[in-house]
Amino acid sequence: MAIWQGKSMKKPSGGRAKMNRGKKKCELGREAAETKIGDKKSRKIRTRGGNLKVRLATDSRINVVNPETNKIEVAEVLNVIENNANPNFVRRNIITKGAVVETSAGKVRVTSRPGQHGVINGVLIAE
Structure with a gap:
């Protein structure tokens, strides 16, 4: 069954709306x-207009920006600590934008959209 992103079949009152x-x-x-931690695997998807979108399935590395020094380093992702998108994503180690991950460089907030961009970027969080 396909996923439909059209208008809801419910009215604001909760009643059924007619299409x-x-x-x-x-x-x-x-x-x-649902990007997870592991060896790098990605999928290419053809989008509207014939463009390509890279879906990151798994990755174990993250590009970390240190806001104090403005330097970028590549760090190893160890664990997902917090994810506001869904509390279950923490247990399943799923990385989305806004997730806080534990890395070899420290705690990092993810700023990219791995499922859309195909790469994990983040900013170091000062503790």
């Missing part, structure tokens, strides 16, 4: 990438 047209192909969605 005034059918579903459109442009309203189709895809499964979430």
Whole structure:
């Protein structure tokens, strides 16, 4: 079954809304990438207009920016500490934008969207 990202079938009151047209192909969605920790694996997806989007399936490295020195280093991802997108993502070690991960450089907040950009970037958090 396809994922549909069209208008909800519920009214604000909770009642059932009647559709005034059918579903459109442009309203189709895809499964979430759910990037995990592991050896680097990615998938290429053809998007609208023939462009390509890189979905990061697993990766163990992160590009870390130190805001004090403005230097970038590559660090090893060890664990997911916090994820506001979904509390279950912490248990499953799923990385999304805004997640706080434990790395070899310290605690890092993820600033990129791994499922959309194909890379994990983050900013070092001062403790």
